[in-house]
Amino acid sequence: MPEFTTHQVHAGESRDAAHGARVTPIYLTAGFEFDSFAQAEGRFGGDEAGYTYSRSGNPTTAALERRVAGLERGREAIAVGSGQAALTVALLGLVQAGDHILSAQSIYSGTRGLFENGLKRLGIEIEFVDDPTDLDEWRRRVRPNTRVLFGESIANPGTEILDVAGVATVAHENGLPLVVDNTLATPYLLRPGDFGADIVVHSASKYLGGHGSTLGGIVVDQGGYDWAASPFRHLTGPDEWLDGRSYVDVHGDGAYAAFARSVVASLFGPVLSPMNAFLIQQGIETLSLRVQRQSDTALAVARWLEAQPEVVRVDYAGLASHRAYGLAQRYLPRGQGAVLGFALAGGAAAAERFYDAVELFSRMTHIGDVRSLILHPASTTHGHLAADVREELGIGGGLLRLSIGLEDADDLIEDLARGLAAVAAGAAASEGAAVSASSAGDSADALPAHAFATDAAVPAAGR
Numbered sequence: 001m002p003e004f005t006t007h008q009v010h011a012g013e014s015r016d017a018a019h020g021a022r023v024t025p026i027y028l029t030a031g032f033e034f035d036s037f038a039q040a041e042g043r044f045g046g047d048e049a050g051y052t053y054s055r056s057g058n059p060t061t062a063a064l065e066r067r068v069a070g071l072e073r074g075r076e077a078i079a080v081g082s083g084q085a086a087l088t089v090a091l092l093g094l095v096q097a098g099d100h101i102l103s104a105q106s107i108y109s110g111t112r113g114l115f116e117n118g119l120k121r122l123g124i125e126i127e128f129v130d131d132p133t134d135l136d137e138w139r140r141r142v143r144p145n146t147r148v149l150f151g152e153s154i155a156n157p158g159t160e161i162l163d164v165a166g167v168a169t170v171a172h173e174n175g176l177p178l179v180v181d182n183t184l185a186t187p188y189l190l191r192p193g194d195f196g197a198d199i200v201v202h203s204a205s206k207y208l209g210g211h212g213s214t215l216g217g218i219v220v221d222q223g224g225y226d227w228a229a230s231p232f233r234h235l236t237g238p239d240e241w242l243d244g245r246s247y248v249d250v251h252g253d254g255a256y257a258a259f260a261r262s263v264v265a266s267l268f269g270p271v272l273s274p275m276n277a278f279l280i281q282q283g284i285e286t287l288s289l290r291v292q293r294q295s296d297t298a299l300a301v302a303r304w305l306e307a308q309p310e311v312v313r314v315d316y317a318g319l320a321s322h323r324a325y326g327l328a329q330r331y332l333p334r335g336q337g338a339v340l341g342f343a344l345a346g347g348a349a350a351a352e353r354f355y356d357a358v359e360l361f362s363r364m365t366h367i368g369d370v371r372s373l374i375l376h377p378a379s380t381t382h383g384h385l386a387a388d389v390r391e392e393l394g395i396g397g398g399l400l401r402l403s404i405g406l407e408d409a410d411d412l413i414e415d416l417a418r419g420l421a422a423v424a425a426g427a428a429a430s431e432g433a434a435v436s437a438s439s440a441g442d443s444a445d446a447l448p449a450h451a452f453a454t455d456a457a458v459p460a461a462g463r
């Protein structure tokens, strides 16, 4: 088996017999011409290999799918239009009304929204495990109608690390698959399939694409789960479209991937453009170089932040002070990723000053870019959550999230120091205002009207 760096530029490649193009061409076409009536019928019926229509398959997209399947050492991948689409396709390939999904508590806010607003409205129940490091809690909360266990290998934004092997064991004890979102780790830092995950999902918009230009998503069937022995009746039972045979009868080990591709992805239709498939594949060719460098810089930045008196907490699993440090050492020895959070003692007012003062960090909701990015989760991505849920997730008003890019570490630290200087200047100014107001007999509130509670008030548990 070739090393990762070799694989990322060669896995799944196919030669262009027509012209010898070395880079995968962009097949920007809606459909594919048939030579004859018989060929059209054969392709639709599945008796003849070949493409029909780009919503069901496209050679540029297929090249990307082969590459990601290769990097995750999976059986087959399905590429779709975004990470959200990948989660939707992965899960609707498994669950239906009346089923139950058991998820780690700390997950990306969009995935939580998909669970609570999207899937719940389809009659699918969602439950969150409070302490995902407690395997007995996972065990206790599996119900007769549970069909999927879910978690993120590195959680966004808290950087909790999933005990993939442990949770996979609980899933398999109950005959269920474990689905892992591996967006923040990428297969360079961790292959969840090596530890028993059955389906791996990516937002390719992040590190796989890597350049902040493209949205995309990938579902990988790792190939280890026995679909024939599963509780999924839509895969094991007779199907009208298959002349009364089942997906397992017709597709064997590929039953789930065939269903997820031909029923969920193709009929719900969240297609990835071949143009974007090309850009993501180009990004993947430098994945290891970027992620290694970004992780190394993130660790340097996290260590620097931890030493600053204005910072009350740093969420980065590469720090010995983080509660997931032990799991990170086990699962992520090469690096712990490039997303980190830090909480300012001055709460929301301090976070606002900091956010507005930085010059090199881009104020954006995104991660995995070559550029470094900064976000205030409590007022943006997590603004819609109830205050107690935000608190439980450690998303206080003083929390800022960073996505570390490829800039020089010293330049990034200088920019963060600029943010801290603005916080200190703001605190001094409001102290002065408070003194003059109180000497005039007034009660002055120096915080902006929209400020949140300070992080100092947020308990450490549940972060």
Ligand SMILES: Cc1ncc(COP(=O)(O)O)c(C=O)c1O
Pocket: 082, 083, 084, 085, 108, 110, 111, 152, 156, 181, 183, 184, 202, 203, 204, 205, 206, 215, 216, 217, 366, 367
């Ligand atoms: C862990 C994780 N999963 C999924 C997504 C959704 O991806 P996309 O924005 O490509 O839909 C994100 C986006 O931030 C994410 O961080």
